[in-house]
Amino acid sequence: MARERRRRGPEGGARGPERGPQAARRARGVPAGRGRGWALLALLSLALGAAGLAYGLYGRWRLGRRVVTPHPAPRVLPAGSSGPRAAPERFWGSYRPHVYLGMRPRSPRPPVAGFMWLRQAAEARLRHTCEQSDGLPGYGWLLHDGLRFGAQEIRDRGLTLRTEFVKRPGGEHGGDWSWRVTARPESPGDQTSLVSLLFYVATDGQGTLQPHLENSRLVSVTGTSEELGHFNITFHRPTTETGEALSYASYNHLDARSPGLHRLTDVVKSSLSNRFVYAAPGGPKRRYFAVDTSRARPGEPDQAPQSHLLLHQVTLPLPCRVEVTFESGSFAERPGSLVGAALSEELAGHVAAFERRFEETFSLARKGFTPQQQRFAKAALSNMLGGMGYFHGHSIVQSAHSQHPLAYPEGPLFTAVPSRSFFPRGFLWDEGFHQLLLARWDPALTREVLAHWLDLMNVEGWIPREQILDDEARAKVPPEFILQHNEAANPPTLFLVLQQLLREPGQGPAELSYLRRLFPRLRTWYEWYNTTQAGPQPYAFRWRGRDQDTDLFLNPKTLTSGLDDYPRASHPSPAERHLDLRCWMALASGVMAEVAERLGEPAAEYRRMQQALSDNALLEQQHWAEQLGMFADYGNHSQAVGLEREKVAVGPGQPHHQLPAPRLVRVVRKPPKLQFVGALGYVSLFPFLLQLLRPDSPRLGSILGAMRSEQQLWTPYGLRSLARTSPLYMKHNTEHDPPYWRGPIWINMNYLAVRALHHYASLEGPYQQRAAALYQELRANLIANLYRQYLESGYLWEQYSDSTGQGRGCYPFTGWSALVVLMMAEEY
Template structure:
């Protein structure tokens, strides 16, 4: 019925009127239109939601990609060093050098794919092969190191092996278009009559790093008389292996010769290549002497390739020239560039002797002029020690090229940092033959005293490694050679982790005395190139390392596995296991980092002022961070009567053996040995960290304290207290009264910055004492007395240990003064030279 009523027609005129009058159908039309509008709106909203959803999704993907790429995006400012700054056409005198600190003796060029040369040796025995090549503490050599090295022209090194001594010398001669010539002289002699008949093998090698060719030229079928070769950067060259002689022109020396030509699977495998090719079926037959079997290079049999491995390039070649002979002897190796067309003579024999003597005299004169140790009352032997310390710093400088392996919180996996070069000093050739950011600032304090231009180049080289965030990886492990010397857990660098910005120490020294009116053009240009990167670096610290309160700072990157450590380490601070808050948290504030930022702010203000750039921001920051009242509010503990870190801390922490339940009747050896784990006897709370030591001294060390601050007197008293920081050998890193003094951090992780004496911090102490002793204030005399005593103690002990052991050491025992840790540690421990010269 309803359907019929809807379909019933309207009769007559009324019907037509209704058809014509739109008002008659208006209600029906409204309903239909409403339905259409709602549908369209819903569809439109759905479409918009989809578009927005997809946009947000793809935007988030893009942002994730963009954030993940920032860690490997280079800094946008122009590089400080031009790409060809180390080329043979621009700086031929710097092109070749002993830029391989990880080997006892070798040379390379400052280039990505250098021709690599080096020396291996072994004392022939019937039982085993003891091949020397890379600097290894396990070799246990009585001593080795540079006696003289000027960083440019020549170097003289002495290596004491067991029973005999090797002296390595090199000199360079500039000429041609590819860096010129160089020559080596290797002298061997027995240390006593017992070893006079020792049979020694010297193995000289030349290797290409992925490009170039080498062609051996034999004499008599076995002796590699010379080789010719060519590379893209060197053009054509020849390396001649002179015949040995007795020494001092006493005539030829009988020797046995062997050689090896092989394909190298990589520079980091050169030792393996030689070892794998050794055979002992050769016989040394001197005229009228006793025949003797000896090991020599024969044929290299590469190890089978593992599935998926990349075979070595056929262009990566190595040639080895082995000379086996008895002591004493002298041998020379001569490199001659094919483009050096007008050389007056060959750099060998008497010509080489004259050039070496000339360079040695120039080195001694320059050293005496700069450091003036004789005028300071030091003996000729002490001056020789200082020359060796400087020479080992300079001779230990390396040129590296390659990638760091890095990761940010936005990267699921480690990624390769942009490939690039680094010219840097290294802490220790045997144990740390690579660049460390916080070490380098201390290194350059000494290097800049010797050669300002060299130091400026190193600073620029480090800053050129900066990414767009303003971050510099704190440890530079750039190639396979470097990575072969590093435990795998330390290779990865994370972009939230800092290191003390010690480059500001040397920048402060370099700009001291410069005035706007006298700023020479080259210095101004250099500083202007530095400034954009320095600003980014400073801003990166000021943001990523900010603390919980305004003007406080906190080191990121503390150990997260708190269950295994007595006190979680803070490797990023440079002070490793120095006691910090027992329970890492975002509430921490670290006094040492605050003082580093005060130094950085002051240097930034000075640089900007010199260049006429806005400096107000840095000046304000420096004034706030140097405000002694605010410093004490944030870091002075009345209870401890010392400056201290602040954080979630408890002193009641011990390591104890964990309990392992062994069911009755079960053998104990089926269960793991119980570990030492951390036990908390008293819950932590927010408080100052009770650890008197180097961190407590930072407001003094970096001269943040005003000369009239009463806290200076307290610090001086603690420094001079033998039950706290004072020793006859230098300031110990942690007070004897501190709970963690000399405590192991794990079962096998011995104390590192928990008592031993470190020279870099002691240098800062001597430098600060010198400052306060020359500044008007109520504690000036105390500073003067402490300065004289501490400086004398440090110099005396480091020199004594050098005479006794043959080495400068990483650290010194606070009870006996004996050197310990890695050696030779001629990085920041060489700052003893500046203390001797009183150059701060």
């Protein structure tokens, strides 16, 4: 009854007009109870949508953060392993390869020492960082053992500098070290030229420095830092080459602040003034450029100074000699300062030890090389060792899931660098070749370098391929190359080094323990390649990160492969199969299997992959181009491409001189199709280079024929990177992008070729004698040309002309070009 009364209106009368939401719902024909349910459902849907959006955003944020999430395994090198107590012999070193002479300890924010010079002339040309624009006739380490001493020669116009350093262990902070710089005139009779030698010490945001002056002469600096404790640096008075005191020299000093170590050159340049007068008794008065503390500027006003710079300048005639000593405060029982005769004696002892060790390691005298050729090889090795750098900082990275660039976790890297002038930083694929040489000299050094690289791995298994970790490194890099993307791989050449280390005699518990610490990261690294670089079919692989702008590039580059502009499929697509990456993965699979077996870890899957990727029938099925008679990449490709000037439309009444310059753009004269890429060159050789072919394979015969053909790959100076018969041989990729891997000779690939020829010459088969003959001829050509170019130019080079043999690209390039030492030694 109650429900009835509610349903009926007032007795005996009509119901009045209803109001409110209920009435509105009834007016639309919606029952009240059901409307309330739909409202709740709508609110629930909104809530779920918001929650889904939030979860999606969180998921994307979480995926984006993975790129900067460290690998969960314990670090191969625990904290402090590079410090003075754990590794005192390696704590100090010439680990600033981008300057002509510099020292730093392996510490995150250390005081650093450096050297500059300038010849006193009408214009002040200060030398400090290694620059190709300086145009020096030659510079580089002649001797360097990587641990205790080094001797370098620098040839500038009008003078030659010899820089030497020696380290002496002692105390708890890495011991002492001393520098000796000897300056000689280019012409023996030149006694009139003035030179200024400038020595400095600077902090990098941590530690203190205190100058000690006598008039205008900076006599010494005392300082302290977290890892160095107390220390003293003394700038000794200049002498003759025989150590006798000089009668007169002018002194200046600089006490200044800088935004950072990367601005030290600018601070010193801004302080130079020619108001000073050199007035030796009985000689003419001459103005000279010198540092002036009152003029020093720290740089941009918005950058807070973080470096304290103290610099000692001595100006004097040639010839002359200056010594600098660093003495650790914890070295209590020092036998005496490492200066003068004591320094000479230490240097002589280290040189003799280096000479003995070099011959024991490489046997070049026994192989009949002349003393001059041996000096060339010693310089090549020494420049690799003298090019070791210690960097601390973070990369700038981005993934497909992160909207903005992120800072990678901060950390250290101890690595060799390809070029002190042009590439003074770590490169992942270069480092594998560097360590093939250094592992012969010092396997312990190589193990530490590999550990540093693998400790940079993130949780995904990715290692940024180019390491630009601090302000000094970034100052040398164009802005567009600083950002690293986590889909970008690089050839895993570190597996080449591991393969070599596994073959070293005397493997014991220490080496096994090292492999055990390495293995979790190796496993993740291998899996990262196996998944992120997988190809369109089983056992195929594809480099990610190819250039996508097909309108501007004759052939879109593949920087991640390390071979940059080497011709690939003309139209990038997911259908591509890249031969070189497949071969790298075959090598990696075999090394992973061997490491796993030694450690008692599951190895069957690695062996299965190695066998599949080494299967010559499957390799030919995926990459042998029968019509081309070569191994090749596969993809969406057209040979009929070229670069032409685009036509610029002229508007009514528009003057022609106001038109933009027409660009050089790509034209495709024949549509692409899925096919093999007709580009005979280094990529075609990879099954041979990494020794995957059976010794009786007829494809081996085809490769040896292409290598020896002068119309294809053979030159008197080494194997060219791309055959002369290739449509893209020596072609520009854009108007301003000259050929790089399209003809020039590269020593890393030639080393692999010599190594492979040596391998096949040792195996019975139909091509054994042919491989042996090619081995002797190619090895002799490479050694002769690199030696000849070194004598003529004073440098090893990034690449060599395939028509003249002359050095090309950047210099000095004592990265993988120093592999000539292993060719001379026949160490493969």
